[in-house]
């Protein structure tokens with residue numbers, strides 16, 4: 001899922017929202033300052049049938065969503081969505097990059113293939129989304145990258161050299177991309193352990209996403225300091241979705257709390273920015 005919310009930055013009482021996540025939308029709606037949402041103007045997803053079903057479900061709650069097709073693995077689809085928001089809304093106020101995939105533990109797909117497929121969506125395609133959409137985030141905007149606590153667990157299982165780079169404040173996007181490509185190549189060659197990587201493709205993909213968030217936050221402070229955009233990575237917790245299954249501890253509504261908190265940080269707030277957040281608290285990285 002990917003949620004894009006164009007809204008009036010200083011006036012959350014009247015807003016247009018773009019989303020494809022019922023729980024996040026319900027949660028936004030329940031916040032007193034935004035409960036008079038004017039309209040929900042989009043629902044981003046890959047599949048028109050699922051999109052239409054989500055729209056109908058939200059219509060029954062008094063929202064007025066529209067469907068906008070978006071496959072983050074398809075650069076043309078990403079650019080078309082960007083152009084749509086630029087032309088229709090003049091940009092975006094809130095972007096929540098929530099789309100993600102994970103192989104099940106029991107899946108027997110070779111690790112190298114899992115690494116390639118998982119990083120393609122969770123890291124490389126999400127990076128493409130950021131690079132296309134960040135330039136059209138409006139002043140006062142908020143960007144939330146839905147990462148995972150696994151990003152931090154995988155980080156701690158990396159070699160000391162890799163950990164030092166992933167924690168550094170001078171790692172560049174190019175260096176990070178090179179490291180993520182190296183992980184995929186070494187996983188495919190059966191050599192990732194010798195390369196200092198842990199045995200979790202999902203974890204490494206999310207380590208990459210959290211580090212990318214730190215890099216993009218730094219760039220925003222350097223290049224657009226007056227715009228006061230806040231960008232963070234977060235973990236929603238262990239949530240009962242298709243990905244995590246029915247035994248997870250949080251409901252989808254509970255999982256939406258931290259992403260929505262970061263998406264609606266009040267105007268003028270300077271923090272958190274470039275942080276990894278869970279349960280609405282900044283976590284050590």
Ligand SMILES: NC(=O)c1ccc[n+]([C@@H]2O[C@H](COP(=O)([O-])OP(=O)(O)OC[C@H]3O[C@@H](n4cnc5c(N)ncnc54)[C@H](OP(=O)(O)O)[C@@H]3O)[C@@H](O)[C@H]2O)c1
Pocket residue numbers: 001002045046047050070071072073097098099100101121125146147148149235236237238239240241242243244248
């Ligand atoms: N559930 C958890 O316990 C948990 C814990 C930590 C982090 N997370 C993170 O939370 C986020 C949401 O996960 P979830 O639990 O809701 O997983 P999910 O039930 O599997 O949903 C994943 C969503 O991502 C969308 N998606 C995947 N690839 C996409 C693509 N190429 N283009 C557009 N959309 C795409 C899917 O869209 P379709 O409907 O089109 O398939 C689906 O809506 C993920 O980033 C996940 O890594 C989840």
